[in-house]
Amino acid sequence: MIICSQWGLLLLLIAMALLLGVLILPKKDPVLPTRLIRIACISVILSYLCLSICFLSNDFNVSYVLQHSSLLLPWYYKCCAVWGGHEGSILLWMSILSMWTLVLSYQMSALQPDFGLRVLIVLAVILLGLVLFVVFTSNPFTLQFGEVASSGRDLNPLLQDPGFLLHPPMLYLGYVGYAIPFAFAMSALWLGQIDNQALRLLKPWAMLSWCCLTFGITLGSWWAYRELGWGGFWFWDPVENASVMPWLAGTALLHAVIISEKQKTFIAWTIMLAITAFALSLMGTFLVRSGVLTSVHAFAVDPKRGLYILVFLMVMMTWAFVMYISRAHHLFVNKPLYWFSRESGILINNILLFVMMLVVLLGTLYPLIIDGLGLGKISVGAPYFNETLFPIVLLLLLMMGLVIQVKWLKDDYVAVLKRAGLQLLIAFAIAMIWLTLEFHVLKPQVLLALTLSFWVIVSLCFSLYQRWHSPKSLSYWAMWSAHIGFALSIIGITITSTFGVEQDVKMQPKEVVTVKHYQVQFDKEYPLKGPNYHGTEIHFHIKKEGFQSDVYPQKRIYDVGNMVMTDADISYNLWRDIYVALGSPIGNTDWSVRLYYKPMIRWIWLGGILMTLGGGLAFLNYIRLYFGKKVC
Amino acid sequence: MNKKQKTKMIVLLFISVAVLLIVALVSYALRQNISLYFTPMQIFKHEAPLNRPIRIGGMVVKGSINQSKNHLDVRFVLTDYQHQIKVRYQGVLPDLFREGQGVVVKGFLSAQNQFEAQEVLAKHDENYMPKEVRDSIKKVVKHA
Numbered sequence: 001m002i003i004c005s006q007w008g009l010l011l012l013l014i015a016m017a018l019l020l021g022v023l024i025l026p027k028k029d030p031v032l033p034t035r036l037i038r039i040a041c042i043s044v045i046l047s048y049l050c051l052s053i054c055f056l057s058n059d060f061n062v063s064y065v066l067q068h069s070s071l072l073l074p075w076y077y078k079c080c081a082v083w084g085g086h087e088g089s090i091l092l093w094m095s096i097l098s099m100w101t102l103v104l105s106y107q108m109s110a111l112q113p114d115f116g117l118r119v120l121i122v123l124a125v126i127l128l129g130l131v132l133f134v135v136f137t138s139n140p141f142t143l144q145f146g147e148v149a150s151s152g153r154d155l156n157p158l159l160q161d162p163g164f165l166l167h168p169p170m171l172y173l174g175y176v177g178y179a180i181p182f183a184f185a186m187s188a189l190w191l192g193q194i195d196n197q198a199l200r201l202l203k204p205w206a207m208l209s210w211c212c213l214t215f216g217i218t219l220g221s222w223w224a225y226r227e228l229g230w231g232g233f234w235f236w237d238p239v240e241n242a243s244v245m246p247w248l249a250g251t252a253l254l255h256a257v258i259i260s261e262k263q264k265t266f267i268a269w270t271i272m273l274a275i276t277a278f279a280l281s282l283m284g285t286f287l288v289r290s291g292v293l294t295s296v297h298a299f300a301v302d303p304k305r306g307l308y309i310l311v312f313l314m315v316m317m318t319w320a321f322v323m324y325i326s327r328a329h330h331l332f333v334n335k336p337l338y339w340f341s342r343e344s345g346i347l348i349n350n351i352l353l354f355v356m357m358l359v360v361l362l363g364t365l366y367p368l369i370i371d372g373l374g375l376g377k378i379s380v381g382a383p384y385f386n387e388t389l390f391p392i393v394l395l396l397l398l399m400m401g402l403v404i405q406v407k408w409l410k411d412d413y414v415a416v417l418k419r420a421g422l423q424l425l426i427a428f429a430i431a432m433i434w435l436t437l438e439f440h441v442l443k444p445q446v447l448l449a450l451t452l453s454f455w456v457i458v459s460l461c462f463s464l465y466q467r468w469h470s471p472k473s474l475s476y477w478a479m480w481s482a483h484i485g486f487a488l489s490i491i492g493i494t495i496t497s498t499f500g501v502e503q504d505v506k507m508q509p510k511e512v513v514t515v516k517h518y519q520v521q522f523d524k525e526y527p528l529k530g531p532n533y534h535g536t537e538i539h540f541h542i543k544k545e546g547f548q549s550d551v552y553p554q555k556r557i558y559d560v561g562n563m564v565m566t567d568a569d570i571s572y573n574l575w576r577d578i579y580v581a582l583g584s585p586i587g588n589t590d591w592s593v594r595l596y597y598k599p600m601i602r603w604i605w606l607g608g609i610l611m612t613l614g615g616g617l618a619f620l621n622y623i624r625l626y627f628g629k630k631v632c
Numbered sequence: 633m634n635k636k637q638k639t640k641m642i643v644l645l646f647i648s649v650a651v652l653l654i655v656a657l658v659s660y661a662l663r664q665n666i667s668l669y670f671t672p673m674q675i676f677k678h679e680a681p682l683n684r685p686i687r688i689g690g691m692v693v694k695g696s697i698n699q700s701k702n703h704l705d706v707r708f709v710l711t712d713y714q715h716q717i718k719v720r721y722q723g724v725l726p727d728l729f730r731e732g733q734g735v736v737v738k739g740f741l742s743a744q745n746q747f748e749a750q751e752v753l754a755k756h757d758e759n760y761m762p763k764e765v766r767d768s769i770k771k772v773v774k775h776a
Binding site for chain 1: 654665702723725
């Protein structure tokens with residue numbers, strides 16, 4: 001079995017040699033470099049499979065396997081444990097990049113040969129940087145012979161969850177996906193031009209990455225809610241920020257690229273966004289992993305790795321931005337823009353998204369800057385992000401509702417604004433009535449946020465009504481679903497964070513505590529025994545007029561490593577969650593318990609799913625158009 | 633000024649107002665929401681302010697956790713292996729909170745040697761040590 005791990009390393013070395021070869025080769029004929037890059041990509045993917053085989057066959061001679069797996073771990077978690085640590089997750093990142101590069105290398109016929117070759121070379125440079133990183137600083141195939149008869153140190157129990165099966169690979173698919181728009185942007189700058197065919201091919205890639213990222217973030221938020229035992233959906237942890245920043249830039253990108261392709265303007269701006277999205281993705285995966293930021297997601301890393309990552313990031317970004325500054329003027333298009341058109345509206349929202357990204361970036365890096373200047377160690381609290389982003393999101397919603405109804409090129413602003421005024425009034429009435437009837441409180445900020453979210457929905461419904469009898473394209477439904485998803489998420493976030501109730505209480509058996517009209521009774525404590533853990537389960541009885549439900553939150557102690565974990569249980573429906581999580585035992589029979597009432601928290605993830613769905617439809621539409629064109 | 637220049641001026645004015653607003657908002661929010669980090673040694677040297685939101689980090693002293701029988705009150709002692717500080721907290725402790733391991737607490741100093749924690753963070757890497765705590769202990773070791 002040791003052979004398998006050594007094959008893994010050998011394959012990486014082969015990939016390294018091939019990629020170096022590509023860079024040295026003359027850049028005239030695209031055939032040979034393309035072949036070499038394909039073989040390198042396949043080697044990296046095979047190397048990842050080798051590591052997976054090491055995990056499945058419990059090869060504890062590989063020290064990475066020893067540290068992140070155990071004999072008791074079910075097979076599907078073994079497959080996930082491959083990316084449970086630093087080395088494996090970087091290898092996963094690389095194999096996804098290889099996979100995307102491989103797919104792209106078969107679409108070369110759609111691009112000009114010069115352009116296509118440069119795209120592949122940029123991707124090869126990125127891949128080479130990572131292969132060097134893995135081989136020299138974080139080799140997952142390192143052998144050890146010290147702990148021979150070990151049964152493994154087990155995967156972190158927090159990660160033993162279905163949410164984790166999909167969450168990291170989804171995020172990585174998204175992050176890495178932005179490497180392709182980045183490569184397009186770089187070769188556009190390199191050649192000083194980008195043709196429409198390339199922009200058309202860029203669209204599905206930007207969309208696919210965005211979809212995966214959206215779904216990954218939604219999954220992550222859902223996983224954190226259930227698994228971390230704090231009952232929150234978002235904590236403004238550096239890693240979460242790292243995922244939301246490329247999302248913001250990527251959202252801007254996929255709107256900008258539509259205009260670039262349709263109207264042949266904003267090309268320099270689209271290129272800028274493509275570079276930014278990938279820069280942030282790189283930062284998302286690596287800066288956080290380099291150990292300079294403290295976070296729930298950080299791995300223990302030695303300084304050598306952090307330095308390599310920083311240098312790699314610096315080199316890539318300097319390269320990109322120097323290219324941009326020196327050559328972007330070739331791509332400027334001087335085309336007049338009418339102020340009341342969909343283009344200008346989208347441009348304004350693009351700027352708003354970019355500003356949001358900058359605000360999050362500042363909040364995330366501020367502690368680093370202050371620490372670097374020797375001014376002390378600080379942390380930026382969640383209220384910073386909430387307070388600054390709230391007004392920007394309101395503006396974003398306001399514009400979104402409007403832009404949906406505005407035509408391309410030029411529209412009659414008197415008619416649209418009149419209509420919009422009426423719709424805003426309707427949205428305001430709905431928000432007001434709903435708040436008063438359901439929550440009996442009128443808070444101005446909540447009312448404002450809800451009005452604007454409802455406005456987006458009203459506006460979408462109006463646009464649907466307008467087109468009721470005319471045929472609707474796939475891309476229309478995609479737009480509809482994604483924007484409705486966004487509005488629903490904002491409604492969910494607003495309601496949960498305003499009207500949620502969180503109580504930490506001490507409870508004894510048979511005691512009843514009331515949380516927001518719900519009577520929660522501590523019923524009985526049971527011992528618990530699972531495949532690789534033991535612990536306690538407590539039965540709670542939740543009662544309200546005409547409603548009752550039982551929940552069984554658990555406290556688990558994992559056999560390997562004695563790690564304690566809270567497994568919350570939730571009585572849920574579309575309108576509210578009752579969240580019960582165990583704290584710790586007090587005395588012989590009592591427990592500290594977290595009892596939360598979370599209204600409409602499901603809407604946040606529902607919105608995320610709708611956004612993903614919208615992105616998926618748009619992606620299908622692009623693919624259909626792409627292949628349609630090709631056949632013709 | 634012709635019409636084109638006028639539109640340009642308006643756009644520029646609009647952008648600069650927007651930028652100013654955002655900068656003002658961000659700097660205000662940053663000032664309100666940052667908390668400084670201190671080590672037990674710095675608190676011993678009176679470097680930390682009283683009654684202001686701060687964070688401190690250290691190892692939970694073995695045998696120092698005192699859980700009240702009737703409330704969710706918990707008391708424990710944090711150390712950087714040289715100086716100690718008493719901490720009081722009301723609420724549910726995180727799973728990763730244990731004796732002999734590093735934690736960061738967020739709250740304020742009510743007296744020179746008494747910290748009122750509003751949040752206990754047991755975020756850490758796979759070696760059970762928050763970065764700040766590891767750094768401060770290193771510093772103490774160097775000091776000694």
